[in-house]
Amino acid sequence: xxxxxxxxxxxxxxxxxxxxxxxxxxxxxxxxxxxxxxxxxxxxxxxxxxxxxxxxxxxxxxxxxxxxxxxxxxxxxxxxxxxxxxxxxxxxxxxxxxxxxxxxxxxxxxxxxxxxxxxxxxxxxxxxxxxxxxxxxxxxxxxxxxxxxxxxxxxxxxxxxxxxxxxxxxxxxxxxxxxxxxxxxxxxxxxxxxxxxxxxxxxxxxxxxxxxxxxxxxxxxxxxxxx
Numbered sequence: 001x002x003x004x005x006x007x008x009x010x011x012x013x014x015x016x017x018x019x020x021x022x023x024x025x026x027x028x029x030x031x032x033x034x035x036x037x038x039x040x041x042x043x044x045x046x047x048x049x050x051x052x053x054x055x056x057x058x059x060x061x062x063x064x065x066x067x068x069x070x071x072x073x074x075x076x077x078x079x080x081x082x083x084x085x086x087x088x089x090x091x092x093x094x095x096x097x098x099x100x101x102x103x104x105x106x107x108x109x110x111x112x113x114x115x116x117x118x119x120x121x122x123x124x125x126x127x128x129x130x131x132x133x134x135x136x137x138x139x140x141x142x143x144x145x146x147x148x149x150x151x152x153x154x155x156x157x158x159x160x161x162x163x164x165x166x167x168x169x170x171x172x173x174x175x176x177x178x179x180x181x182x183x184x185x186x187x188x189x190x191x192x193x194x195x196x197x198x199x200x201x202x203x204x205x206x207x208x209x210x211x212x213x214x215x216x217x218x219x220x221x222x223x224x225x226x227x
Contacts, residue, residue, distance in 0.1 A: 012218065019160035023168070033063035034131050035158065036088050036165040041065040042114055043087025044080055045122060051076035057118060059128035067122075074193065081189040085173070085206040089166045089213035095159035096217035104155050108143045111158075112136060163214050170203075170210035177203030 023029045037059055045054045048069035055068040067084075071077040098107040115136045123132060142151050177184035181191065181199035187206065191199040 015156055015160040016164060018157060019164045022157075023161060023165050030061060030063040031131070032161055033165050034059055034065075035135070036092075036162055036169060037063055037065040038114060038118065038132075039088040039091040039162070040084040040169070041067045042118065043083040043085075045069065046087070047083040048076070048080045050079075052080070054122060056124055057122040057128070058125045059123060059131055060125075061127050078190065078193045081186050081193065084186055085166070085170050086209055088162070089170070089210045092159065092162035092166045093213040093217035093220075095155070095162055097220050099152070099155055099159055100220050104151055105143065107155055108139050108151075112139050112143075115139070159217075163217055167207075167210045167214050170206040174200070174203035174207040 023033045041057045041059070044067040045057060048054050048067070048071065051073055052069055052071040055070065057068070058066045060066075069080060071080060094110075095107060098104070098110075115132050119129065119132050119136075123129060142154060146154070173184055173187050177187040177199040182188055184191075184199045184203060187199040187202035190202040191197060194202075
């Protein structure tokens with residue numbers, strides 16, 4: 001049992017380090033980081049649909065993204081601004097949970113579903129369309145032609161990228177909320193909407209929730225994943 005746990009610990013460490021190195025690699029790093037951006041912006045969009053309208057989403061080569069929506073109420077704007085970081089962190093957790101339960105095909109279906117949703121309704125900028133199509137082909141290959149071992153390892157790498165980048169991006173917004181609060185993206189929007197809660201508090205909230213989802217994602221995966 002100790003040997004198995006040691007192997008799992010090493011495997012987790014290797015995949016997390018690989019994900020960290022991958023998202024910092026020249027040229028391809030930002031390409032892989034966009035998967036976290038996709039869920040961040042999709043989180044904004046899905047919540048915005050509950051009380052407003054989503055005009056479009058843009059995914060950019062530098063791994064950033066933007067959701068353009070119209071809200072008719074204060075609460076709609078508030079919850080929409082809050083949803084991006086939470087949703088991307090939740091998707092990292094869900095990825096590890098599904099892999100741990102041996103539901104890799106379901107995870108691929110969910111990933112393809114979000115890609116299709118964005119292609120059909122929201123993303124129109126050239127790089128965003130290119131990224132969605134290229135990742136769709138990648139996931140379709142895994143689903144149709146990929147061996148079980150290849151599928152398991154690549155999905156674990158994707159889940160690790162989601163987890164590492166969700167924590168990294170939330171830390172970046174936390175840091176920015178202290179040094180330049182007015183430019184701290186969603187934290188700045190929430191500070192403006194809430195009036196009494198400053199951007200650093202929202203930045204800390206985003207970072208803490210990312211750590212929380214990351215911890216429970218790894219905890220579920222540690223005891224269940226055996227690829």
